[in-house]
Ligand code: B12
């Protein structure tokens with residue numbers, strides 16, 4: 001039966017990965033379109049009529065929901081709030097909701113309002129759901145924990161999105177990872193045996209993106225691109241030929257394990273295929289912690305040397321770092337900072353350990369009675385712990401905030417960027433790869449020069465660019481890209497730390513106010529009502545002044561907490577009048 005399906009990707013909150021402050025430089029609205037939904041769309045019958053709303057680039061309008069016979073939602077845990085809002089709208093419109101993707105997979109028992117959960121890999125579960133739907137007997141939950149061959153994965157429907165709204169296009173070569181990190185949910189969802197597409201299948205996807213007219217950055221979303229080195233080398237050889245034939249329309253980035261650095265041939269192939277960035281889970285410079293969390297692949301060789309080797313090939317290393325592991329000493333924050341600076345990793349994703357549902361870590365902490373709550377899924381620039389850490393909580397959170405402030409201070413950020421540029425310059429880069437400069441890049445450069453030179457960190461920015469010009473003028477464009485990304489990280493970190501300090505101020509003021517009222521209204525107190533009210537107002541004034549002094553970005557983050565604070569203060573004042581009457 002022909003049906004109308006609306007595919008919806010909920011909003012991702014503004015944090016580390018949103019690049020909210022960097023995207024305007026390149027006039028893009030979001031980083032990536034939702035590949036999961038584009039894949040699901042391709043698995044639906046050809047006669048279905050499809051529309052896709054990515055709430056990161058457009059509003060979800062009521063008319064669109066009303067147009068559909070069914071709404072398909074896909075989300076990560078961090079998209080939970082927006083997911084719930086979308087479900088509520090569908091319910092209001094009386095439309096059945098079908099949900100899948102990492103958030104429903106890990107938390108479906110706690111999600112309300114969804115008619116059908118089509119979980120695990122859609123290549124296996126979706127056809128069964130569609131068959132039942134056609135027979136009018138669709139069930140509430142579809143699960144299949146087998147790991148399908150990726151040859152079953154169809155060409156993602158890139159035609160459903162406006163590619164000009166995105167900075168990068170996602171493609172997937174493999175699923176699964178051979179390693180065994182205790183905190184990782186990938187190996188639980190996708191298994192420890194990497195499954196890959198064939199080079200031909202992958203190149204069809206590259207062709208497909210090329211035919212949409214998109215040029216620029218491709219992000220291979222594999223969790224560990226080099227999980228099967230033999231297969232990945234086969235792919236890279238084909239990708240090198242493709243890029244050469246098409247005169248390198250794409251730069252490529254991905255996520256991989258550090259073991260990549262131990263294979264010179266692999267690194268060289270990646271360079272020739274146009275790779276410019278790789279995200280690596282480095283986690284910690286502490287060997288004991290790496291062993292404890294089963295990240296033993298990071299112990300095979302000195303991690304710093306591995307990072308430098310990759311950088312000298314002209315590939316930027318972006319890294320994930322975590323604090324909050326058991327057994328960590330209080331010097332861990334300083335050690336992390338020193339490592340990140342030395343490693344020359346500008347975009348260091350520094351996070352607090354979270355226990356994601358359905359991980360070995362979660363199960364261990366549960367056994368030890370240390371799980372406090374389900375996580376909201378965001379581990380960077382977020383100060384919520386969902387378990388009892390071994391280090392005292394206050395010390396851990398204080399140390400983490402200090403680390404964030406250090407890593408994203410303008411001085412440290414630009415110093416790391418310069419270290420990286422120097423390594424690019426020192427290494428043997430493959431200069432045969434044409435790096436076409438498009439009008440879009442020139443405009444981004446001009447916007448960067450104009451906005452960043454006159455920003456609060458303009459001095460650090462300009463000094464950095466001058467030093468880059470002295471090192472190697474051909475690296476100027478890459479240096480500006482790093483600066484633009486830095487703009488996002490520096491701003492978001494400042495805003496979140498300021499918002500956090502303001503929220504603490506609110507909590508402290510409320511606690512002090514409550515104490516004051518309690519003492520003043522106690523039986524033996526001689527404080528007059530007017531006097532108490534004056535004191536309460538004296539407490540309120542600095543908070544209101546501080547709120548007015550915040551930037552609009554920070555006000556947006558703390559707005560709800562501030563209005564709640566005002567409401568509580570009003571209640572306290574009313575309560576005071578009552579106690580005196
Ligand atoms: C690309 C990506 C992103 C992009 C998302 C872009 C976008 N618009 O979707 C960006 C970079 C923004 C991102 C950010 C984050 N991400 Co992310 N990300 C990924 C990654 C690497 C690939 C996702 C992908 O495209 N996969 C390819 C598609 C084909 O697979 P899929 O989405 O799983 O879809 C399949 C099935 O799940 C199913 N399916 C999916 N949706 C639906 C819907 C329906 C209706 C049906 C029937 C089926 C179905 O069908 C598909 C085919 O089988 C995954 C890891 C992974 N391997 O999936 C992590 C992952 C999704 N991210 C994760 C996390 C934690 C984050 C961050 C919180 C990290 C951080 N600490 O900051 C941030 C978000 C924070 C923030 N506020 O900025 C976790 C999610 C865990 C969870 N349970 O929610 C994952 C699983 C990685 C991990 N374990 O760490 N991420």
Ligand code: SF4
Pocket residue numbers: 177178179180181184185186187223224257281
């Ligand atoms: S290397 Fe990455 S994907 Fe592989 S198990 Fe460890 S955290 Fe998970």
